[in-house]
Amino acid sequence: MSTTQTLAHPTDLLLDAMKRAGSPVCVGLDPVLERLPQPLQPQEESNATAAYAIAAFSCAVLHAVRGVVGAIKVQSACYERYGAEGAAALDCVFREARELGFCVIFDAKRADIGVSTEHYAAASRALDAQFTTCSPYLGADGIEPFLAQQRGAFALVRTSNPSGDLLQSLALADGRTVAEAVADLVAQLGAKHVGQSGFSSLGAVVGATKRADAVQLRKRMPHAMFLVPGYGAQGGTADDVRACFREDGRGAIVNASRSVLYPKVAAGQSFEDAIRDAACVFRDEIAAVVRPMEQSCA
Amino acid sequence: MSTTQTLAHPTDLLLDAMKRAGSPVCVGLDPVLERLPQPLQPQEESNATAAYAIAAFSCAVLHAVRGVVGAIKVQSACYERYGAEGAAALDCVFREARELGFCVIFDAKRADIGVSTEHYAAASRALDAQFTTCSPYLGADGIEPFLAQQRGAFALVRTSNPSGDLLQSLALADGRTVAEAVADLVAQLGAKHVGQSGFSSLGAVVGATKRADAVQLRKRMPHAMFLVPGYGAQGGTADDVRACFREDGRGAIVNASRSVLYPKVAAGQSFEDAIRDAACVFRDEIAAVVRPMEQSCA
Numbered sequence: 001m002s003t004t005q006t007l008a009h010p011t012d013l014l015l016d017a018m019k020r021a022g023s024p025v026c027v028g029l030d031p032v033l034e035r036l037p038q039p040l041q042p043q044e045e046s047n048a049t050a051a052y053a054i055a056a057f058s059c060a061v062l063h064a065v066r067g068v069v070g071a072i073k074v075q076s077a078c079y080e081r082y083g084a085e086g087a088a089a090l091d092c093v094f095r096e097a098r099e100l101g102f103c104v105i106f107d108a109k110r111a112d113i114g115v116s117t118e119h120y121a122a123a124s125r126a127l128d129a130q131f132t133t134c135s136p137y138l139g140a141d142g143i144e145p146f147l148a149q150q151r152g153a154f155a156l157v158r159t160s161n162p163s164g165d166l167l168q169s170l171a172l173a174d175g176r177t178v179a180e181a182v183a184d185l186v187a188q189l190g191a192k193h194v195g196q197s198g199f200s201s202l203g204a205v206v207g208a209t210k211r212a213d214a215v216q217l218r219k220r221m222p223h224a225m226f227l228v229p230g231y232g233a234q235g236g237t238a239d240d241v242r243a244c245f246r247e248d249g250r251g252a253i254v255n256a257s258r259s260v261l262y263p264k265v266a267a268g269q270s271f272e273d274a275i276r277d278a279a280c281v282f283r284d285e286i287a288a289v290v291r292p293m294e295q296s297c298a
Numbered sequence: 299m300s301t302t303q304t305l306a307h308p309t310d311l312l313l314d315a316m317k318r319a320g321s322p323v324c325v326g327l328d329p330v331l332e333r334l335p336q337p338l339q340p341q342e343e344s345n346a347t348a349a350y351a352i353a354a355f356s357c358a359v360l361h362a363v364r365g366v367v368g369a370i371k372v373q374s375a376c377y378e379r380y381g382a383e384g385a386a387a388l389d390c391v392f393r394e395a396r397e398l399g400f401c402v403i404f405d406a407k408r409a410d411i412g413v414s415t416e417h418y419a420a421a422s423r424a425l426d427a428q429f430t431t432c433s434p435y436l437g438a439d440g441i442e443p444f445l446a447q448q449r450g451a452f453a454l455v456r457t458s459n460p461s462g463d464l465l466q467s468l469a470l471a472d473g474r475t476v477a478e479a480v481a482d483l484v485a486q487l488g489a490k491h492v493g494q495s496g497f498s499s500l501g502a503v504v505g506a507t508k509r510a511d512a513v514q515l516r517k518r519m520p521h522a523m524f525l526v527p528g529y530g531a532q533g534g535t536a537d538d539v540r541a542c543f544r545e546d547g548r549g550a551i552v553n554a555s556r557s558v559l560y561p562k563v564a565a566g567q568s569f570e571d572a573i574r575d576a577a578c579v580f581r582d583e584i585a586a587v588v589r590p591m592e593q594s595c596a
Contacts, residue, residue, distance in 0.1 A: 075417075077410060077414045077415070077417035077418045077421070078414075080385075080417065080418065080421045081417045081418070081421045081424065082424075083385055083386075083389055083421070083424055084382050084383075084385040084386035084388075084389055085382075086385070086421075087378075087381055087382040087384070087385035088381075088382035090382075091382055109409060109410050110375075110407070111407060111433065112373075112375060113458065113459035114459060114461075115328075116328070116373055116375045116376070117375070119373075120379070123378045123379040123384075126379065126380075126381055135407070135409065135433045135435050136435065136465060137434065137435045137454055137457070138454070138457050138459055138461065138465075139459070139460075139462055139464035139465055140461040141459045141460065141462070156436070159435070159436050160411065161411035161412060161436055161437070161440075162437075162439065163412075163437030163438040163440075164436055165437065166437035166438060166483055167435060167436075167437055167476070167479065167480065168435070168437075170470055170476070170479055171470065171471040172469065172470055173471050178465070178476060181465065181468055185464055185465070229411075234411075
């Protein structure tokens, strides 16, 4: 069972999960059929066989990284592409993740007008996702419904993808960038939702590939947790990641997906053990980034 | 069967559907359990009974408005909230809509980094959606995958919701608003995808509630179809709608959801007939907006 009942504020729950793991990290479940280990590759092509295979792989990953990381980020798109069977697989993965005690972030990047965002928030609650990622383009209407009923959200602020600059880096007349204006909106909306830890249930997605921006954004959102994608496969380094944390070494959770899901498997090693080893390496790399920061502020 | 094979360009297909209907309109399927007609209200509460009810209602709407409108917009959130059963209902509704010859817009407002947007585009193709709505916040990476394999997209530019202003109305240093910068991006990305009609397969969502903005945006995106929500229930008027069309009366498709789905049902009338009547009223109102424009340019 999850500990949702005892730790009602979602960010307190997330911080607790990171503390137990000893490192502020999560593993991203972005399962892609072509990259699954040979034993799980389906023999025939259908939505059902594909969905079974990615569900089986996802659950194997959950068991492999249990005790290594405390949080999981689930990429909705990888399951949605298989229709109703994919949605059933997604539900299965969420149930298993909750059963194993993970804090789960639903990476769905949803948002709509208020009444429709309410439906998306209901979908997240039905999955029992502690957090949902959401897009800021529709303003508060696309964000606030996700914060109801003790749930949290991470709003996109500065994304790790190459074309994120096209909109997010534009300069406003008041001197801010678009991403900084969104950061100010996130700080403002999140101020009403700060938990005992001092962090809000509304966090921000800030890619590990945009270090200079992360420094500025960290100052603008002192009470926001940063969800940091882009480490590893997308080119983000430990130095890039450091800028996403506050000076006390708190305030961010770093995600790795492909580098953990698809590691090199040594001869005689199971893919589960290779994934666990890759998760341990990732966990230790990020712990090494924040430890000196924590110690200098202790 | 749909006419996808003979009219390969999605916007040519959409224009053809509007022409056959005699009005540039679509009906939005945003089914909400509490508002379903009494005979369809489920006796007990579960995802399965809810999903069956909204599937039954959605298909009843499709049959009621057949021959009245040529296009349907399906709101993903209303189905997603019921999990795998909701996804099955969504698939059922898409199959019925294609069977009846509608051009279908999947209103999902998706976007992610490139590799994940590819998965979302695959989900849209699996449903055989001609168009998907998408968010511009991640730039081209969140838009272009939807344009592959003869599919189209509508990117959010100016939304109809109250808090859309928070980001979309901000002034840039170069004098544009954020929405205008997104419009320029849409015009640029869409230029590679213009069909025989002169319109691109990349269109723009421009709410009927933002008339002054629509005038500016129309100039910036001469080859973009506008998908226009907000008419009726959200307060948009016929005058607001007019600004979304080019001077020749082309270039937009106006959506109505709640005003068509939940009309007043007269004594002795079936809800299907009331929906059909409401769709006819809506179709005729919008036809009356564009007819004088078409005639003055003929």
